[in-house]
Amino acid sequence: MPEFPADFLAAQLRAAAVKVTRPRLRVLAVLSRATAPLTHAELEERLVLSAEGGIDRVTLYRVLDSLVDCALARRTVDGRGVYRFLLSSVQAAHAAHAHFHCQRCGGVTCLEQMAAPVAALPAGFVARQVEIEVRGLCAGCSPTAGGAR
Ligand SMILES: [Zn+2]
Ligand SMILES: [Zn+2]
Numbered sequence: 001m002p003e004f005p006a007d008f009l010a011a012q013l014r015a016a017a018v019k020v021t022r023p024r025l026r027v028l029a030v031l032s033r034a035t036a037p038l039t040h041a042e043l044e045e046r047l048v049l050s051a052e053g054g055i056d057r058v059t060l061y062r063v064l065d066s067l068v069d070c071a072l073a074r075r076t077v078d079g080r081g082v083y084r085f086l087l088s089s090v091q092a093a094h095a096a097h098a099h100f101h102c103q104r105c106g107g108v109t110c111l112e113q114m115a116a117p118v119a120a121l122p123a124g125f126v127a128r129q130v131e132i133e134v135r136g137l138c139a140g141c142s143p144t145a146g147g148a149r
Contacts, residue, residue, distance in 0.1 A: 004029065004032045006029070009028045009029060009032065010025060012028065012072060013025070013028070013072070016070040016071065017070065018067075018070045018072070021063075023055050023059050023060070023063050024063050024067065026047060026050070026052065026055065027047070027055070027060065027063045027064065027067065028067065028072070030046045030047060030050070031043075031067075031073060031087045031090070032087055032089075032090070034087075034090070036084075036086070036107075036108045036110065037078070037084030037085060037086040037108055038084060038086065039078075039082050039083065039084050039085075039106070040057075040060065040061070040083065040085075043064075044057065044060060047060070064085055067085075068085070071088055072087060072088055073085050073086065073087055073088060074087075074088050078101050078108060079101035079102060079103040079106060079135050080103065080104075080106040082106055094110065095116060095129065095130060095131070096115060096116055097110060097112045097113075097114055097115055097116060098111040098114035098115075098116060098132035098133065099111060099131075099132070099133055100133075100134045100135075101133055101134070101135050102136070102138035102141055103135055103137060104138075104141040105138060105140065105141050107138050107140075109138060111132075114132065116130050116131075116132050117130070117132075
C-alpha cells in the first residue's frame, strides 16, 4: 500500500464533508496503510506504536463511527463476530478478489488468485458490492496443516 500524504487524507475528509481533526487524520493514515481490515484493538496498537502515541478508546470509537457514517471507511464483521474497519478505497481494491476468514484467530487473508466473479444480474439491478468470503481455519490454526498449536 502506498503511503498517503496528510494533505491527501485531509482532502478526503473534506470531500466527505467531515471536519478535519488530528485523530481522524491519524486513524485514516493507519487505515490507509493497512492491507487487511483492522479491529479496534489492532488500530489501537498501531496508533500506540506511531510517533504521536495512542488515542483514547472513546475518541477512537467516535472517529471510526464518523468515518463509517461518511462512507470513507467500511465496517465488516469477521468470522468471530468482531468488527473490522477498512477504507472504502482500499476495499475497492480488495473487492477484486476473495478473502479467507479464519474462524479461530479471526485473521483475514487475501486470496488474490481467486478473482471475484462479475455479478450477472437481472435487468434493473445495480451491484454495489460483491464479497467473496471463504470461512474456515488458517494454516496457523488448522490441526492438519502442521500448525504450531
Ligand atoms: Zn487462524
Ligand atoms: Zn484482499
